[in-house]
Amino acid sequence: MxxxxxxxxxxxxxxxxxxxxxxxxxxxxxxxxxxxxxxxxxxxxxxxxxxxxxxxxxxxxxxxxxxxxxxxxxxxxxxxxxxxxxxxxxxxxxxxxxxxxxxxxxxxxxxxxxxxxxxxxxxxxxxxxxxxxxxxQREIEIVLLDADKRYQIFQNDFPQLEQQIPQYHIASYLGITPTQLSRIRKRRTGK
Known part of the structure; x- marks a missing residue:
């Protein structure tokens, strides 16, 4: 309490x-x-x-x-x-x-x-x-920002969440497919 x-x-x-x-x-x-x-x-x-x-x-x-x-x-x-x-x-x-x-x-x-x-x-x-x-703010982000920027905001708003939940949940939240999320992550990490 x-x-x-x-x-x-x-x-x-x-x-x-x-x-x-x-x-x-x-x-x-x-x-x-x-x-x-x-x-x-x-x-x-x-x-x-x-x-x-x-x-x-x-x-x-x-x-x-x-x-x-x-x-x-x-x-x-x-x-x-x-x-x-x-x-x-x-x-x-x-x-x-x-x-x-x-x-x-x-x-x-x-x-x-x-x-x-x-x-x-x-x-x-x-x-x-x-x-x-x-x-x-969430409505503005989903309409006006591209997936890369939304992912960056997600990482700032929810640090460590990527290690705790399935990637398909994150992709859904970002309004993209899991494949698109994988590509964004690869671009950002260089791997």
């Missing part, structure tokens, strides 16, 4: 009273490699704090082709955010690529704290703003 407290305090100071109330909402869980935190079509009810491990967020088209949208590396928050806010079915699956340790809470339970714990509401707003900026 100390990781969660440190994470919140790195965003904005949380009072002891607010922390005690918030902390009581979270339950420790583990998510084994290959299992999903949330599936497509499911209405999200919980938000998770990923203490350690790696998840991927992906969607699947009508031909069952998967497209990786995001990687989550602890510490960070996970969950079907659009579904949590709208109450509509989730579209992006969140799957564990490694065994993961989580703290999980009811999103409604957290929202109920906003009136009595303005510091919690402020933290939630800041997290939403950060999420929006990341999402917009």
């Amino acid at each position: 100390s990781n969660l407290k440190a994470f919140f305090n790195s965003i904005t100071p949380i009072s002891k009273e607010s922390w005690n109330t918030l902390e009581s909402l979270f339950i420790q869980k583990e998510l084994k490699k290959g299992y999903n935190f949330i599936d497509a079509g499911q209405v999200a009810k919980e938000i998770g704090f990923l203490e350690n491990g790696i998840l991927r967020g992906f969607y699947r088209n009508d031909e069952a082709i998967e497209y990786n949208k995001h990687f989550f590396i602890g510490p960070c928050f996970i969950g079907g955010y659009a579904s949590l806010i709208t109450g509509r079915p989730n579209q992006i699956v969140q799957q564990a690529l490694t065994d993961c340790k989580l703290q999980v809470a009811s999103f409604t339970g957290i929202q109920k704290l906003y009136d009595t714990c303005p510091d919690i509401e402020r933290a939630a707003r800041i997290l939403a703003e950060q999420f929006f900026v990341q999402k917009e």
Whole structure:
């Protein structure tokens, strides 16, 4: 739980009273490699704090082709955010690529704290703003930058991830084929 407290305090100071109330909402869980935190079509009810491990967020088209949208590396928050806010079915699956340790809470339970714990509401707003900026930046990168530049950004944003997950997941995230990724890597390393 100390990781969660440190994470919140790195965003904005949380009072002891607010922390005690918030902390009581979270339950420790583990998510084994290959299992999903949330599936497509499911209405999200919980938000998770990923203490350690790696998840991927992906969607699947009508031909069952998967497209990786995001990687989550602890510490960070996970969950079907659009579904949590709208109450509509989730579209992006969140799957564990490694065994993961989580703290999980009811999103409604957290929202109920906003009136009595303005510091919690402020933290939630800041997290939403950060999420929006990341999402917009990712959309710009995928549309305006070539694959070489996207790969360079991936390496900066996710150092060491290449050694921990299959290359086809990275290629999907970059919007290229595994063969294209292999060519880019060879050009960059000279091998």
